[in-house]
Amino acid sequence: MSGPILPARVCLAADLFAGGLRVGRSECARRGLRHEAVLDLAVEDPAPVKAKVAKLEARGGCVWAAALPIHESLTRWLKAPLASEAKARRVLPSLLDIQLPFSIEECVHLFPWIRPSGRGEVEALAVAARTSDLRRRLESLAALGISPVVLDHEGLALWSQSLREEPPRGGGWRVVAALYPDHLALVLGQTDGREPGESRFAGAHSLRPVEALWQGAGNASAEPAVQRVIGRVRQILQAQAASSSIEWLWTGPGAADAALTEDLQHHLGALGSFAFHSHARPESFLVRALATRALRGGAWPCNFRIGSLAHPTVERHLVRRSRGASAALAAAGLVLCGLGLAWPSVLEARKNGVQSELESLAGRLAPGLRLPYGQELRSVRQALQDRAALYRPFLDAFEPSAAELLLEVLQTARAAGLTLDSLGFSGDSVTARGAGADWDRCEQLAGPFRARGLRVVLERQDAGLDEKVHFTLKGGNAP
Amino acid sequence: MKREAVIRGAAAGLFVLGILLAARAAWQTEPVAAQIRAKLADLEQMRSLQAGSAREEQAVAFFEGMADHRPAPLRELAGRLFPGFPSAVQTGEDRPAASGWTIRAAEISLDPVSFADISRLLLELRGDGTRPPWQLTDCQIKASEQGAGQGRVVLGVQALEK
Numbered sequence: 001m002s003g004p005i006l007p008a009r010v011c012l013a014a015d016l017f018a019g020g021l022r023v024g025r026s027e028c029a030r031r032g033l034r035h036e037a038v039l040d041l042a043v044e045d046p047a048p049v050k051a052k053v054a055k056l057e058a059r060g061g062c063v064w065a066a067a068l069p070i071h072e073s074l075t076r077w078l079k080a081p082l083a084s085e086a087k088a089r090r091v092l093p094s095l096l097d098i099q100l101p102f103s104i105e106e107c108v109h110l111f112p113w114i115r116p117s118g119r120g121e122v123e124a125l126a127v128a129a130r131t132s133d134l135r136r137r138l139e140s141l142a143a144l145g146i147s148p149v150v151l152d153h154e155g156l157a158l159w160s161q162s163l164r165e166e167p168p169r170g171g172g173w174r175v176v177a178a179l180y181p182d183h184l185a186l187v188l189g190q191t192d193g194r195e196p197g198e199s200r201f202a203g204a205h206s207l208r209p210v211e212a213l214w215q216g217a218g219n220a221s222a223e224p225a226v227q228r229v230i231g232r233v234r235q236i237l238q239a240q241a242a243s244s245s246i247e248w249l250w251t252g253p254g255a256a257d258a259a260l261t262e263d264l265q266h267h268l269g270a271l272g273s274f275a276f277h278s279h280a281r282p283e284s285f286l287v288r289a290l291a292t293r294a295l296r297g298g299a300w301p302c303n304f305r306i307g308s309l310a311h312p313t314v315e316r317h318l319v320r321r322s323r324g325a326s327a328a329l330a331a332a333g334l335v336l337c338g339l340g341l342a343w344p345s346v347l348e349a350r351k352n353g354v355q356s357e358l359e360s361l362a363g364r365l366a367p368g369l370r371l372p373y374g375q376e377l378r379s380v381r382q383a384l385q386d387r388a389a390l391y392r393p394f395l396d397a398f399e400p401s402a403a404e405l406l407l408e409v410l411q412t413a414r415a416a417g418l419t420l421d422s423l424g425f426s427g428d429s430v431t432a433r434g435a436g437a438d439w440d441r442c443e444q445l446a447g448p449f450r451a452r453g454l455r456v457v458l459e460r461q462d463a464g465l466d467e468k469v470h471f472t473l474k475g476g477n478a479p
Numbered sequence: 480m481k482r483e484a485v486i487r488g489a490a491a492g493l494f495v496l497g498i499l500l501a502a503r504a505a506w507q508t509e510p511v512a513a514q515i516r517a518k519l520a521d522l523e524q525m526r527s528l529q530a531g532s533a534r535e536e537q538a539v540a541f542f543e544g545m546a547d548h549r550p551a552p553l554r555e556l557a558g559r560l561f562p563g564f565p566s567a568v569q570t571g572e573d574r575p576a577a578s579g580w581t582i583r584a585a586e587i588s589l590d591p592v593s594f595a596d597i598s599r600l601l602l603e604l605r606g607d608g609t610r611p612p613w614q615l616t617d618c619q620i621k622a623s624e625q626g627a628g629q630g631r632v633v634l635g636v637q638a639l640e641k
Binding site for chain 2: 354362364396
């Protein structure tokens with residue numbers, strides 16, 4: 001499967017056959033594609049056709065697709081004795097060259113299908129057309145004002161569209177027979193009950209002349225022409241070793257002629273067992289196929305407009321896409337370069353910013369102090385410790401004062417009826433001795449000290465002659 | 480097409496250069512980031528030191544804002560409260576404090592004195608907030624044998640002065 005060649009929403013597909021031009025317009029809609037036949041006229045004088053074609057293009061925003069007839073191209077299945085697809089791609093042109101009736105340099109060749117077969121081989125479908133035929137075809141189209149972006153292979157287009165519109169009903173051979181006034185296109189393949197994308201295109205053949213079939217379908221005068229066509233079909237089926245059970249699908253302008261198809265079906269019955277069907281709207285089948293492949297891509301992609309024949313729009317698109325990718329890559333590279341160059345500077349600037357802030361703060365905290373790089377915190381901490389004693393009295397004024405503690409102790413002693421023999425405190429230590437009526441009252445004296453976080457121990461002394469409970473209180477700052 | 484190939488090559492070269500520079504920058508990031516983290520940690524600690532320093536400055540400013548930078552005269556105060564103790568106050572050694580202030584130290588000895596009267600003295604030492612207070616630094620109380628609730632009291636005090 002592959003995508004479209006150009007991103008477009010509208011495609012004008014041209015089916016140029018002997019003496020006539022049919023154009024279909026296809027547009028991408030929410031659900032699939034919307035097809036409409038917009039032109040169907042005889043080409044006797046190119047000028048009026050060109051004018052009508054120009055009118056179709058007037059709306060703009062569309063791409064043209066056309067087909068190279070089967071008889072101006074050839075398809076070959078090739079097998080490269082290599083397991084690697086990449087290596088096989090290099091030798092396939094040489095293998096094709098051997099099978100071509102002309103030099104490979106004189107033609108345009110494509111490989112729409114390459115796949116390892118699983119037996120150490122790579123299988124490929126080659127499609128080739130002489131450059132001169134392609135140029136002639138493009139000139140014919142250009143004479144009508146048509147410049148196709150896609151020049152598809154008629155047989156591959158018919159095959160993929162047939163599978164799209166009539167998915168395989170079961171395994172077996174399928175023949176898509178497109179009846180045109182000037183030729184009968186036969187496309188063969190195997191469906192084998194697989195998905196449409198997996199069905200195998202076998203080959204495409206163009207049977208000419210067929211004008212006699214149209215002129216006298218059902219008449220005895222047409223019998224030789226019919227027999228000739230039936231004979232060719234027999235040869236083709238035998239060459240492909242096609243089984244006797246074949247799904248035969250009519251399409252092309254001739255498919256609408258019931259007498260013609262019935263006559264041919266009658267004669268084909270002698271060749272084997274056929275299940276005959278017709279595609280819907282057969283006259284515009286090829287233009288639908290071409291437009292669908294141009295807008296949506298799909299299996300068996302093919303566009304002969306490559307190399308020197310490439311459409312300028314496609315070339316411009318490819319150049320634009322290539323430059324876009326290059327610009328994106330360069331932009332990403334520039335961003336990475338910028339980041340790579342700027343990031344260390346950003347980090348260094350951040351480091352310098354923090355260092356500067358550190359030095360500034362250190363300078364404010366310890367003015368005039370020499371600050372060795374990296375030792376700012378240590379130096380400032382030392383300087384603040386050195387001067388802490390000078391500030392201590394100021395801070396102590398805001399702490400709970402020792403005077404208040406002493407007041408509270410004296411008040412507690414008085415309230416509890418305690419007699420204090422001695423009381424002393426200095427710095428962090430406290431001692432007291434005294435006596436009370438009972439132990440519970442003595443215990444009350446520890447309250448004010450403990451309330452200030454001092455860890456004090458009250459020890460009971462032996463009772464004296466006064467029958468009071470004597471105590472000793474000792475303590476200091478809690479560890 | 481050759482021109483396109485040159486453009487693509489140049490773009491790819493620029494991209495590769497960018498990758499190399501970005502990789503080099505990434506490789507250099509961690510050591511510098513570690514230095515920055517260490518400095519930020521130092522800065523954080525420095526800010527907590529600054530907060531402590533600010534408290535010190537505010538405390539000094541509080542004293543600077545007082546109407547009178549001298550504490551209440553201790554001898555006068557003791558004489559008023561305890562008229563019977565003419566030499567109860569002994570001055571100690573002065574010590575320097577921040578911003579030109581001086582720490583005045585003194586000792587008040589009262590013997591004998593009722594412990595209840597000590598409360599009055601302590602309240603007077605706190606002052607009225609218009610001048611630096613006398614702060615109690617240590618205290619020794621010893622009851623006399625004559626009676627409960629009185630005895631010898633020695634109070635160590637200090638005050639800031641400028």
